[in-house]
Amino acid sequence: MADSTTALALTLSARQASDFELLANGGFAPLSGFMGSEDWRRVCEEMRLASGDIWPIPITLASDLEVSQGDVVELSAPNGKRLGRLRVEETFDRDTEQEAKQVYRTADSEHPGVAAIYAEGERCIAGPIESDALPDHDDAFMRRYLTPEESRKTFAERGWKRIVAFQTRNPIHRAHEYLTKAALEVSDGLFLHPLIGETKKGDIPAEVRMRCYEILMERYYHPKRVVLGVNPAKMHYAGPREAVLHAIIRRNYGCTHFIVGRDHAGVGDYYGTYDAQRIFDDIDLAELGIEPLFFEHTYWCHDCEGMASDKTCPHPQESHLFLSGTKVREMLANGETPPHEFTREEVAEILIDAYRKGID
Ligand SMILES: [Zn+2]
Secondary structure, eight states: OOOTTSOEEEEOOHHHHHHHHHHHHTTTTTOOEEOOHHHHHHHHHHSBOTTSOBOOSOOOEEOOOOOOTTOEEEEEOTTSOEEEEEEOOEEEEOOHHHHIIIIISOOOTTSHHHHHHHHHOSEEEEEEEEESOOOOOOHHHHTTOOOHHHHHHHHHHTTOSSEEEEOOSSOOOHHHHHHHHHHHHTSSEEEEOOBOSOOOTTSOOHHHHHHHHHHHHHHHSOGGGEEEOOBOOOOOOOTHHHHHHHHHHHHHTTOSEEEEOTTTTOOTTSSOTTHHHHGGGGSOHHHHTSEEEEOOOEEEETTTTEEEETTTOOSOGGGEEOOOHHHHHHHHHTTOOOOTTTSOHHHHHHHHHHHHHOOO
């Protein structure tokens, strides 16, 4: 066992630093540290912490660092910034294949979330953390940074009681704008909360997405009814389980409702279109503390002359403006502006510019 003069130190990966940040700022409440074996097992098997609280995805710190119970490990961010420390309660080996199957519903290493946990390895260090600082972010994000405490305060100052949160890792097209405004029609305020942690290659970088939100907020949203923040979480691409995690994070940020679209947090064809909505059928929403709002696929309908969905539009598919994600990416990469009924021109301009400069 290390004595107090031994400096145990660990530099976190970007993914681990993202978890640290949400543990430290309260976004992962009631968690106060990286999970031990009992939490890990129950989360995988039952979607609950050892305490019984609902929790969908293990938050573990994988590391081969030699430590014993009671040791204190100093933690720093990938750029070397000192963040705080962890008091070791336990080290354990997790079964990453079991985690993949139970949490991600697949053991396929092609799944980006599964690939990430396989790459991290099995051995984990668990214990509560103490935070001195949060990881650094670009100025574009820090301008919009709100901790859960700050967003709650902002909502209270505005007198909002019914607050709907919108999560996305994608650029905002007319369909997303429509969902958020439809939800806002029956709420007091909208919390746009794009994710800025690590995503997979090919996803639009967070700073580009932020510029899209900012231009839309300036021109198409009512400033008194919308708050734009940033969610430091990384993507797991765990579909249904991640929809629940996204809901819990927004509950902690003070929201009462959370938009769940089709294939929320999914990737490839690992999850059914509405799996991320169905998972809430088996959850007690009062216990969860936030209510999901489910949305269908929406589109522009030439006959309705507006945004619509299969719930509201009686017209045939030929009347609907449909562009696949692949097609939209192709157009933007070629410098072509998608129809304005699909993407606002201001947003298309930002995205075309980003593609010109290169997206991995
Ligand atoms: Zn129609």
